[in-house]
Amino acid sequence: MKNSRLIIFASLVLAGILLVQFNQIPNLDKKLAQAKADLKQTKLSHKKSETIVSSPKSQQSKVSDSTNQVTNFVKIFSNQPTSTYPDSLKGLASQKVINELTQTFAPSVTFSDKEHYDVPLVGLKNAWGSDLEYLLIAKSDAQSVAYTVTYDADAKQVTDMSRLNLKGAFDNEK
Numbered sequence: 001m002k003n004s005r006l007i008i009f010a011s012l013v014l015a016g017i018l019l020v021q022f023n024q025i026p027n028l029d030k031k032l033a034q035a036k037a038d039l040k041q042t043k044l045s046h047k048k049s050e051t052i053v054s055s056p057k058s059q060q061s062k063v064s065d066s067t068n069q070v071t072n073f074v075k076i077f078s079n080q081p082t083s084t085y086p087d088s089l090k091g092l093a094s095q096k097v098i099n100e101l102t103q104t105f106a107p108s109v110t111f112s113d114k115e116h117y118d119v120p121l122v123g124l125k126n127a128w129g130s131d132l133e134y135l136l137i138a139k140s141d142a143q144s145v146a147y148t149v150t151y152d153a154d155a156k157q158v159t160d161m162s163r164l165n166l167k168g169a170f171d172n173e174k
Contacts, residue, residue: 063124066132066153071122073158074147077101078138093158100161131159137166 073092080088082102089098125133125148134149150160 062153063132066151066156067122067124067134069156070132070134070136070149070151070158074136074138074149078145091157093161094155097158097161135164 069092073089076088076092077085085098085102089101093101121135121137123135125135132151132153134151136147136149138145138147144166146164146166148162148164149158151157152159
């Protein structure tokens with residue numbers, strides 16, 4: 001009789017343990033799903049950071065090509081009459097920028113046939129992402145003009161531009 005009571009007590013304890021374990025299964029399933037989601041997010045994040053770290057050469061090439069395009073763009077619009085902008089700047093700049101140059105920038109800056117503008121300074125403000133931001137200074141014998149230019153590296157076009165006032169070292173010293 002004592003053995004049967006011991007067996008019944010042990011059975012009740014085991015049944016209680018099994019009942020507790022069965023009640024924890026839904027919680028364990030939730031924890032497993034959360035752990036899988038965290039792992040997936042971590043792998044994705046690691047892949048993104050690995051891509052950024054492993055591709056500085058491609059980004060450097062993209063920035064270099066974009067810098068050449070932007071410098072070429074400023075040289076073209078600085079050294080040509082405004083009447084040629086729609087044809088000469090097509091493909092280099094968005095239509096919005098071409099319109100702004102024709103209507104706003106060009107009349108306020110003296111571009112004569114005798115002046116030749118060089119672009120001695122090209123500064124890169126934001127090198128990561130598809131929109132690269134530049135500060136350029138176009139300089140001739142008579143004047144210097146500064147521009148901020150936003151270049152979309154994916155579309156390979158200047159998408160925004162504004163003119164800045166110059167003071168100091170780039171004012172005409174002559």
